[in-house]
Amino acid sequence: xxxxxxxxxxxxxxxxxxxxxxxxxxxxxxxxxxxxxxxxxxxxxxxxxxxxxxxxxxxxxxxxxxxxxxxxxxxxxxxxxxxxxxxxxxxxxxxxxxxxxxxxxxxxxxxxxxxxxxxxxxxxxxxxxxxxxxxxxxxxxxxxxxxxxxxxxxxxxxxxxxxxxxxxxxxxxxxxxxxxxxxxxxxxxxxxxxxxxxxxxxxxxxxxxxxxxxxxxxxxxxxxxxxxxxxxxxxxxxxxxxxxxxxxxxxxxxxxxxxxxxxxxxxxxxxxxxxxxxxxxxxxxxxxxxxxxxxxxxxxxxxxxxxxxxxxxxxxxxxxxxxxxxxxxxxxxxxxxxxxxxxxxxxxxxxxxxxxxxxxxxxxxxxxxxxxxxxxxxxxxxxxxxxxxxxxxxxxxxxxxxxxxxxxxxxxxxxxxxxxxxxxxxxxxxxxxxxxxxxxxxxxxxxxxxxxxxxxxxxxxxxxxxxxxxxxxxxxxxxxxxxxxxxxxxxxxxxxxxxxxxxxxxxxxxxxxxxxxxxxxxxxxxxxxxxxxxxxxxxxxxxxxxxxxxxxxxxxxxxxxxxxxxxxxxxxxxxxxxxxxxxxxxxxxxxxxxxxxxxxxxx
Numbered sequence: 001x002x003x004x005x006x007x008x009x010x011x012x013x014x015x016x017x018x019x020x021x022x023x024x025x026x027x028x029x030x031x032x033x034x035x036x037x038x039x040x041x042x043x044x045x046x047x048x049x050x051x052x053x054x055x056x057x058x059x060x061x062x063x064x065x066x067x068x069x070x071x072x073x074x075x076x077x078x079x080x081x082x083x084x085x086x087x088x089x090x091x092x093x094x095x096x097x098x099x100x101x102x103x104x105x106x107x108x109x110x111x112x113x114x115x116x117x118x119x120x121x122x123x124x125x126x127x128x129x130x131x132x133x134x135x136x137x138x139x140x141x142x143x144x145x146x147x148x149x150x151x152x153x154x155x156x157x158x159x160x161x162x163x164x165x166x167x168x169x170x171x172x173x174x175x176x177x178x179x180x181x182x183x184x185x186x187x188x189x190x191x192x193x194x195x196x197x198x199x200x201x202x203x204x205x206x207x208x209x210x211x212x213x214x215x216x217x218x219x220x221x222x223x224x225x226x227x228x229x230x231x232x233x234x235x236x237x238x239x240x241x242x243x244x245x246x247x248x249x250x251x252x253x254x255x256x257x258x259x260x261x262x263x264x265x266x267x268x269x270x271x272x273x274x275x276x277x278x279x280x281x282x283x284x285x286x287x288x289x290x291x292x293x294x295x296x297x298x299x300x301x302x303x304x305x306x307x308x309x310x311x312x313x314x315x316x317x318x319x320x321x322x323x324x325x326x327x328x329x330x331x332x333x334x335x336x337x338x339x340x341x342x343x344x345x346x347x348x349x350x351x352x353x354x355x356x357x358x359x360x361x362x363x364x365x366x367x368x369x370x371x372x373x374x375x376x377x378x379x380x381x382x383x384x385x386x387x388x389x390x391x392x393x394x395x396x397x398x399x400x401x402x403x404x405x406x407x408x409x410x411x412x413x414x415x416x417x418x419x420x421x422x423x424x425x426x427x428x429x430x431x432x433x434x435x436x437x438x439x440x441x442x443x444x445x446x447x448x449x450x451x452x453x454x455x456x457x458x459x460x461x462x463x464x465x466x467x468x469x470x471x472x473x474x475x476x477x478x479x480x481x482x483x484x485x486x487x488x489x490x491x492x493x494x495x496x497x498x499x500x501x502x503x504x505x506x507x508x509x510x511x512x513x514x515x516x517x518x519x520x521x522x523x524x525x526x527x528x529x530x531x532x533x534x535x536x537x538x539x540x541x542x543x544x545x546x547x548x549x550x551x552x553x554x555x556x557x558x559x560x561x562x563x564x565x566x567x568x569x570x571x572x573x574x575x576x577x578x579x580x581x582x583x584x585x586x587x588x589x590x591x592x593x594x595x596x597x598x599x600x601x602x603x
Contacts, residue, residue, distance in 0.1 A: 012184055053180075209432060212558055239402065247407060249309065257339070263334075265317070298339050401424065404429045411438060412439065429562070435557070436557045451521035522566040
């Protein structure tokens with residue numbers, strides 16, 4: 001994340017009312033804040049984040065207001081005064097925050113109570129017309145209006161310190177013209193979407209649940225691991241490859257990319273990206289070998305021709321960047337090289353996809369020079385798209401992914417059926433659903449009883465397990481009939497006509513096996529379902545309870561498991577017995593023989 005406000009970047013403005021407003025810092029434009037005023041965007045560029053600004057009074061013959069950076073001493077003046085009062089027992093703050101000597105026989109201030117205070121609108125002597133006139137004047141960024149409201153209140157001297165601070169805070173939130181510039185990150189973006197936007201578009205996933213999805217999927221930054229080969233030379237082993245199914249508009253993808261360290265763009269100077277350099281790099285990409293990351297990557301599986309990644313625009317990325325790694329704003333985004341896009345058709349039947357199955361012929365320099373500039377640019381774009389599709393499909397079908405993160409409305413069983421064989425042993429799986437019922441059904445498929453019945457080849461009725469009804473209600477659900485040539489571990493996929501462990505020789509044995517075992521129960525271990533929710537509480541003596549203004553909605557649940565490689569053949573348990581146990585057994589045999597001989601003698 002960058003420490004300065006860059007041109008054309010998206011930023012959050014936190015107003016005094018605690019509401020958030022997201023804007024794009026486009027140079028030479030104007031930002032308008034309702035009830036505040038307008039100011040030039042250039043006043044924020046190349047300045048640090050987390051600064052608080054105050055809109056000054058607009059000067060004559062000026063269209064916009066100027067900004068003043070509010071120092072920290074002014075922002076925390078009340079807290080500093082309270083600490084000074086606590087440090088010096090001889091002075092204290094009265095109800096108007098004015099220092100005075102202690103009074104009373106015990107030299108301590110008398111505690112006030114609001115028991116006899118009458119809270120009525122008539123105690124404010126200023127009328128609404130006068131308040132509106134003061135608001136239109138807008139002197140001193142609203143501070144004069146707040147002082148006049150406090151001075152004109154009849155019962156201000158009767159308020160306790162707590163009620164006075166609460167009253168002053170309400171007026172500050174309503175009339176003070178200040179805002180704080182914050183960077184756009186995933187937690188803050190999630191809070192803004194949950195409070196200001198339609199939560200159904202992100203499946204009502206909260207900040208804590210989004211963090212748990214990435215944590216249980218073991219998402220982290222991974223570099224190329226060096227392994228020594230048989231000949232002594234070191235070879236690079238790709239690592240850090242995650243599969244993602246995202247139906248939140250790109251919010252899950254942004255969260256995972258932030259954990260992996262390539263969510264935010266890299267800004268460069270203008271000299272390093274001249275028009276000549278741009279043309280040279282476009283020519284070097286004509287062979288389709290543009291820079292594509294081999295490790296620390298995200299493979300996004302989506303439903304449509306183009307994925308819905310609308311929320312990634314707030315991080316200066318659009319899917320169009322993948323056709324050209326450089327844009328006109330001199331921004332090179334890491335997602336252009338570390339994010340791979342593949343739809344379900346390319347995953348299950350790649351030769352039926354037009355982008356993958358329609359090759360673009362290679363043209364030499366002589367043929368390219370004879371083309372017009374527009375046709376040459378179109379050819380470069382199509383050739384790069386085709387080469388990238390070839391690389392993504394081949395890389396995805398090779399498998400070996402380190403984890404799977406799913407936030408989708410599709411049936412989890414239909415999602416796992418084609419994606420489970422692509423995960424390596426020990427890969428972490430996390431699946432989010434707004435409701436618990438789909439995850440309960442999924443967890444039952446990997447229960448101990450169902451796994452035992454699957455290994456022994458017994459019908460579920462003998463184990464007392466319920467059968468899973470067939471579900472074909474999702475049009476985007478990938479088919480289970482996957483060619484065995486696409487995946488090397490052919491035993492990991494269950495077809496519609498299989499019940500026993502041997503997948504290759506069970507075609508047509510029993511048509512009810514897909515109902516009993518939609519997935520191989522031996523592929524996942526430690527399957528659990530959990531939920532978490534952060535609640536804001538009001539903490540006061542005798543009045544501690546959750547805030548009544550909390551947002552409702554779906555609770556949200558998370559399914560987690562670990563991908564394992566089932567053992568081949570029959571498993572036999574063997575061990576070494578201790579000599580002590582052998583000696584005890586031999587002694588028991590001798591004792592038994594003596595007893596039998598004594599019985600025979602007596603008989």
